[in-house]
Amino acid sequence: MRIMHLILFGGSFDPPHNGHLAIAQNIVDQNIADQVIFIPCANHPFAKEMSPAHYRLAMLNLLPNITIDPYELNRKEKSYSFDTLRYFAEKHPQDEISWLIGSDQLQSFHKWHRYQELLDQFRVYVYPRANFPFEPLYSNMIPLREMEEINVSSTLVREAVHRGADIQSYVPHQITEYIRENALYNQNHA
Secondary structure, eight states: OOOOEEEEEEEOOSSOOHHHHHHHHHHHHTTSOSEEEEEEOSSOTTOOOOOOHHHHHHHHHTSTTOEEOOTTTTOSSOOOHHHHHHHHHHHSTTSEEEEEEEGGGGGGGGGSTTHHHHHHHSEEEEEOBTTBOSOSOOTTEEEOTTSOOBOOOHHHHHHHHHHTOOOTTTSOHHHHHHHHHTTTTSTTOO
């Protein structure tokens, strides 16, 4: 049986955008991994405010050709990347499991739960984000320096919706429609 390399792509995906899709596609196209698995988080460890999980999962499910695992959404505890990686390593003992972050997360990586153990046991791939250099890099981190920089963010999309601006260039059409139909990210949405 062939060993697969699975990269877990954790995030709030609030909303998922073209940058998320490009990252996953580029990683597979460049043969860095066999599959990228989107892992939407439920309870963010840094108490980040997010839309309810059912909206975020529904938007991910609208996207073609991606793999989603709701593991963290199904847990009652806070979502920690280390625990998720351990779970997937046990679920797929024959495969190689890695994690993916954007370079924007490097400055706070030392605050991650059990970050040193995570790095001792798993590789972490670092994707370039606009205006966020590859520093600091820790042992067992692999910077994807040749990849196209991503300069769209979920925050940018939410702010654009809030202002009533067009978001067609940031998200796929079906996400635009879902946001509109569910009145997400405007001042009237609870």
